[in-house]
Amino acid sequence: MLNSEIIIQVCYLIAAIVFILGLKRMSSPTTARLGIVWAGGGMLLATAATFFTPGMANIELIIIAIAIGGGLAWMTAKKVAMTDMPQMIALYNGMGGGAAAAIAAVEMFKVHELEISVEILAIIGGIIGAISFSGSIIAFGKLQGIIKGSFRFKGQNLLNLLIMLLLILISITTLMDFELMKNPVVAVFIIALVFGIAMTLPIGGADMPVVISLYNALTGLAVGFEGYVLQNYAMIIAGTVVGAAGTLLTQLMAKAMNRSLGNVLFSGFGDQSISVEGDSENQGEMKPIESSDASIMMAFAQKVIIIPGYGMAVAQAQQKVWEFSQLLIERGVDVKFAIHPVARRMPGHMNVLLAEAGVPYDLIYDAEEINQEFKNCDVALVIGANDVVNPVARTDPSSPIYGMPILDADYSANIIVVKRGQGAGFSGIQNSLFFLDNTKMLYGDGKEVAANLVQTIKEL
Amino acid sequence: METFIAIYIFILAAFTGYEVISKVPVILHTPMMSGSNFIHGIVLVGAMIALGFAETNLEKTIGFIGVFLAAGNALGGYVATERMLEMFKSSKKDAQ
16 A cells, blocks of 8 residues: 555545534534534545546646535525424435435446446445435425425336336346446436435425434445445445444434324325324313413413424524513413424424524423423413324324324413414324313414514513 | 445444434424434535536536535534524523
């Protein structure tokens, strides 16, 4: 090995170690920030070292490509609103998958002779990368609202199965006659791209986070495989670590939503169009409350638990809600935030939005941590959350959301629900919480309501 | 032999990934996903090598697209994660 090669390998080794340590640090809120900075340093080191690989050509092309791709991504990532972060993660992830597929394509088009094991991994990694690429772009389009509705028809799963079989068949023919014809390579990538689109189109918006997480894991795997093709150990390690971590994260997310991964991929529940014929008429009436009464109720309470949901984020009410909470805290009220794992679009996304508004993370609790506390809570303030506080998930086995972990807001002495109107939630299921005797409905846009609450509590 | 070493690395790295993430609190799931998304941005290194050794115009074109996409993955992933994580503050820290 040349001296320069040894130095490059050492750089890759350091990068691999720093990636793992960085990921480890990212798993605790106190060290998370440093974790990403470390990992970023590792990436910079590995990238810089690669420029010195003996025999590298096309340096100008490489620099131009990095400047354009990196520059565009940098600008969009700086600008994007926190609420739109999930689809941007999908987009950047898709780009990684596409890059892995591109590596596979270049290596397979090259004239040099490849070992059969290398060939197989190159093509598998390329296929996975291409699926992740087109699938992630569809996921981005759906969350961004560019692609509306879901495309579902009878026999769709069968069609997808056929596409997959075709893909496997052509891959095998390609591998067998590898030296003779290069055209099937193109076919393999095209079919893989089509497969990614066909897989993702029928999946509803609510399930998209799980799918994005799955594609994240798949990209990791593809990168690991292409790392083997290029004999690059930093890529093998980083790719495989992400592949495994991403798989676990996908399972955790699916579990938090009370779904299995198969269920997410092959059935269409995560969609608004499902209407459940409910006995909504027989549940009694919803009792409205004025915001002045609501704020008095909370100002003189001992303990208030705030449950923010999708609706609060849509109304961009998080700053006002935090302002109101601070006023409560000044009055000596014990205020806590309870967050359901799937609040907003991704597990943890609501935490990010609250953090952006300035809510310290030690006031924020998981469902498991806080559910016992609702019994001695004076007021549970539900803002724009619906299905995640629906008690039928505990009580009614016939309900589609039965068994889903929920926040037990119904155990608290009083419940105030901030809501735009009287309609049902994301899943289309009536919420029996709204009809309880101790539940009061505070109608209005989340931001206006929160502003009114702030106003009235200041006047007390 | 090389193949076996690679398989060992695959297996050990897979266990590492599983272990590292198994204790992540729910509040960090989204930043964690974004962070791991950044880390597979190491594909940039591979894409650079692919383009760096590309000879025909076809190889160069695909390689260029590869580097372009990989740079987007790495930089976009970094900025997105960093922006999310810099907002996590503790109320105790603020009091100091």
